[in-house]
Amino acid sequence: MMAVLRVFLFGIFAIFIGLLFMGIGRKVIARIQLRYGPPFYQAFLDVGKLFARKSITHNFVMDLGMVMALGGLLATMLFVPIAGHVAVKTSTNLIVIMYLMAIGYLGMAMAVAASGNPNATIGVSRALTMMLGYEVPFFTVILGLIIVNGTSSLELISQSQAGSILNWNMIKFPLAFIAAEIALQAMMGEKPFDAMIAPAEIASGPMVELSGKYLGLAFLTHAVSIFVETAIIVNLFMGGASNIFTFVLKQFEIYLITIFIEAVFPRFKIEQAVKFLWTVPIGIAVLQLLLILL
Amino acid sequence: MELPPAMTSRWDVERFGVGPMATPRQADVLLVTGYVSLKTLKRIIRTYEQMPEPKWVLAFGSCTVNGGIYWDSYNTITNLAEYIPVDITVSGCMPRPEAVIDALQTLMKMIQSGEAGAYKKYKENYEYYKANQDRVLKKTVPVLGQTPKNDLEGKDEDAKE
């Protein structure tokens, strides 16, 4: 019973933090663009409204896919240690986390493709291409850290950085951190790597046919993915944290970097994005890997 | 013409939580900006019908109310409300961004108070609207029975609360 409650709490927590980050992110972007911006709780309002509205579905795959999307990401989230706490006792294996994350994306892609709108499919095709673009540098970074630590457990990696700030992988392996940051930007689908949603071009891509609660679920999925991705980076590079508050703060720092980049950059074309991801971050990551191996 | 300033730094409609959305599926409010030619009307109707409920229509500028300077054009409708239910209109030719923001604010209040529910009317009086639509849309059927090939400018903007 406690375990069930714990799992549930972790899920709600991730959703909450993710939505909060999204709201604040919008505000920050508005300030950068010299606007006033929406209130920081706007994301909660949006989601609430979306769930309250009637929505349109094309077939059961859309329902299934959206549930799978959020479910997959929530499941991923349960494997990520948050300030040393994990929802259930497990080995917090990085590879498991990376693969589990994919099921969320698959659910999402499936749901939107089921709508039969070409814009959505184009968006998904771009998103998957982008995925190939960022997974490779990101994994190269992870590989370096795994080899250094001799373990693929996220928890152990973050524990190994305990102590002073100088023990953080961010300081020890700055190149890896830079590469991971660039990959993270793409992972979150923020500018300059947002060719998959490109509202002006393909009518917000995957989301084109989502309405009401489907859009709401997509929002939540995005929120959880923000949470998971920043949490992974914090664990990998910033040594985790001793309490949850510090952890969330560190996560927010990571998110803020992403937001800053997002606010000022235009958009890459998809092939440009992949080419960029396969030259700059991979180059940096491989350099770091060589430094580690030799 | 009035919407870009309303959305960007000067007036920043986003502080009320209002932002543009790319597709009707995600939108709550349909803004019909400016005169509605017959071709446009056809698209407006499809877009409107694709929006999930609840949905509202904000008719924008004098042209949508009485045709404006196109009042006697053979190809333009004069009153949008005959074809789709309009919740709120903003008059002026052209209205200022402040007027748009004001209209949106009013619409929100109306929604809260339950006044704005024109989409229900559309359902109830579907035959009426349909008859009106068909009457004018007949004219768009090409003379030689060919389908029209030329593109047209999108005149609809959708907004989300």
Place this chain on the structure above:
Amino acid sequence: MIELLLVPLITTLVLAFFIRYKRITWTLFLAANGFVLYKLYSIYGIWNLSYKVDTAYKILGAELTLGVSNNPIGWYFAFFSALITLLISLFSIGFNKNSRSNVSVIWMLIIFSNLGIFFAQDWVTFFMMWELMGWTSFFAITNGKDKALDGAKYYLALSLFGAALMLIAISVLAQYTGTFQIFASAYGLLQIINSSTKLGIGILLLFLTTFLIKSAIFPFYMWPQKVYSEGPEDYITFMSSVMIKYGIYPMAIFIVPVVGSADLPMILNTGNVLQYTIGYLGAISAILGTILAIFQTDMKKLFAYSSVANMGYILLGFSSMTIVGFEGSLFHVVNHMILKAAIFLTLAAVVFRTGESEMHKLGGLVYRMPLTFMTFLLGIIAAAGIPPLNGFGSKWMIIQALMSKRMVVFAIAMIFASTGAFMYLFRALASIFLGQLPDRYKDVKEVPPTMAIPMFIMMVIMLLTGVVPGVVMKPLTSALKAVGYNVEVASWTTLEGSLKNSVIDLKIVFYMFVAGVIISALMYFFGNKSEKVPQNDNYTAGEYPEEWGVDADRFNYSYAFYQPFKEMFEPLLESVSIDGFFASIGRNFEFLSSTIQGLFKRGEGAVLLFSIGVLLLILGGLII
């Protein structure tokens, strides 16, 4: 033991007799497969079973003995292939109702050779079964259809070529070791490598090439797409899930132990030269297979390349030469068998109902074939290696092994391939089952129960092996233990990696996934209700697609699905195309053939050539 081989053989004869009665043949076929499976089940653990035939045929001064024995790893391969075969044969009953040709006879012969390969005790038996499988596959692929001939010819040529290499390798090996026994000759080969490295490696490479050909590893990766796209779909299912593993099995029992314990120059202290050779071949196959799969428009070709990539993973696992990698590879063999069978069954179902295999001409079939869709969905989730389905565990073990051996290039190749797998798998899903349903498929129905049941069982098996990997890992580890590897028998749900603190419990992963889905489903039910709209009610910027002459086919985005990606890779692929090389070999032979025919047609020079021959003889006899 012998009845295991006799039953398929006798069934073949009976089937040949009844070839014109489809109902009888396919039922018999099913029954025979059921018997084989039962028999295999009953001989589990009895590793000293064997059957020998002494012939009077003298070779190398001794009389040849042919034999089969219950070899644990062979049993592991045979059992799971028999399981899959049984399911496919159940599917075939329904599938072949309308087909004109009857492939069951030749297929049964292949099943005979299948068992023979996995249980062969000596190289001669192995070779005999191997060759039998080669030419029977040719007939099974063509199955009386002319358009399948090109692909089948390609396969046959490669297959015969490989067999020729193997024959040379066997003969040389037997000459130096004096035995045809597989296990004994492995030790012999090890000694040869240690004493005269060049010769030993030469023999090893000859064997390796044969096995690479059969498992479609680079540079022989072209045959699956040529063959799978044309052959009878149910047989192709068998081929892609079971037959492609024929190269893996001898690698596992012969190449891996030899390479793993050979004393060869090391690279970066992580592995020896051969290990890296195998690894690079695997890595190239994985990457190339993935990229090529992304570009295909024919669904069967797409999954053919996917098989190539998966074979690459297995080789990568072998190349690590650790027990985790080895277990992972063998586990992946079965996982791939299951998921490929599931996927190809659904493709067969689609072809059965629509008669179309070009993906861009399909679409929206989920409206009509939901069960097929679900099977396919689970299949691609498994193929992408996503937990909680079955492809994950084995891939995870392979990656763990590669990372623990610090083989970074291979690990990155693996990740590249499995992320890319996502691209092509989704593309197949979207193009075949999602999107708009064209009008011509409005009347398509779900497949009949005989075909639906195997698909459903496949789903169950995929989920079962994904959540409880012990159903495969327990026999596997017991088999490895019986062969003499130093392994613990695996537990039901946990998998052990080779890094620190890397035990994953797939049961927990499954529970977490369920928990996530429950939370998410709560959210879903918490939302307002939704309304179902027809497929053509879609956002089109206010346009009516039908007015523009846009039908469902044109409205689907599925032809050039990854166009930007393709543009990036096309120049690269054009420069490394192996296909051109093989095609040129074929062309040169044909050119030579015409020349020779011309020589014999005209024949004015008969006497001249005669004198040349005499001169040659004089040269040989009197001068040299």
Place this chain on the structure above:
Amino acid sequence: MNSIVFLVVIPLIAAFLSLFLEKLNKLAMYIVTLFNLIFSITVLMSGNIPFNVAIGGWRAPFGINFVVTDITIYFLLLVNIAALISITVVNNIKEYQFYSFYFVLLAATNGMVLTGDMFNFYLFTELSTFAIAGLVAYKRDRLSTGAALKFLILSSTASLFSLASIGLIYKTLGTLNFADIALKLSKLNQASYNLILILFLSSMLVELKIFPFNLWVVKSYEGSITSVNMFTHGMLGTAGIYGAIRILLIVFPNMYSTNISKVLIILSVFTVLIGEVGALKEKNLVKILAFSSMAQMGVFMFGIALGSFESIKGALYIVVSNYLAKLVMFLVTKQYSNAVESKNYIDMKGLGRKYPILAISFTIAALSLMGMPFFAGFWGKFSIVVSALALGKLSTIGIAILLIASVVEGVYYLRISHTFFAEKDVNSVNISRVYSLIPFVLAAIILAIGIYPNFIEQILWNVIDEIKNAPDKYINIILSLK
């Protein structure tokens, strides 16, 4: 067993009689062939083997003699069985010339196998050559006349060499008896030995279809009727193989110490390559078989040229497999090509669906020729490969090329089999199912040998034994008469 001469005499008498028999010729053909076959079987069963018959009472080194040993009797059987099977496809032939030539051929090939004398061997070879040339020309069109002429020219050129070699032998050794030659040759100096061998080989290789001597093959196969093809293959070919084994292995065993065996290896590899590759693009089924028989003879020659007993055993397996398989293939070709009135195998599409036994027999024969396991050819291929790899660089390269050539062979043969089984409506075609019987039996024998080689293995070891112990088993028998 002086009556053994009847094997030659009776067909010769029949050849004279055929001028007058007219319609009874066909019956006579069956009677004579059956007589020959039954007689050979009786000889086999009599248990007197080996024995020697001196014609006219002249003792061995001086007179003409017929020798029957293990090798002889088996080849005698092969020749006569081939004759019997071949004549089953003879029908609607009224011209007495055909029968005369056939009887001469039968006599000559039996004589070739039986004789123990160099000059007699030469005579019988010439006789059979003329008979075959006449039979090839039987169709009397441009193609077959040309083919026959070409064969005649080549074989007479060869016979010149042969005669020269016999002359040389007689000049230097003073004898023409095989056994005597074998004994005395070892005393000859190397150069003369080589010269004799080269001259003799040059003539021999024409019959054995080895490359540059074999330009007659394709045309004469193409130009003649099926029964003549089967005579060429089953009677003349088998007798030629017998000659090669007898003369090269028993009379000239010192060949392996010279470079000639290496030249033979090279020539046979070329033959295989040319045969297999030449057939690749061919559409005419008969020509394909011609190319293929060339290639098989190449493989046989390769096995012989290697010189180890295992490779010779392999070569003998190849002989058996080729002998059976080609007979099957010619029979099937005959039926199918008659049915569709074309020799192009593409026209025979779909026939295998209606007449599966013929097509399956053909496929089994093809697989045996390819050296697939479970068929007779495999054991031959296996033996040759194993022994070739043990015998140095040249043979290793040779066997590699041979194996690659066998890939090509596999492609073109199975392509034909596929065409037989391809989907096509062939209702208008009609073949009597009786014709399926002989191919089926022969194919079953191929399969039986492939699965259970013990029986044939025993026979082949007898043959090898005779080669191994030639002085005891052959030479002394002949020379120590009475």
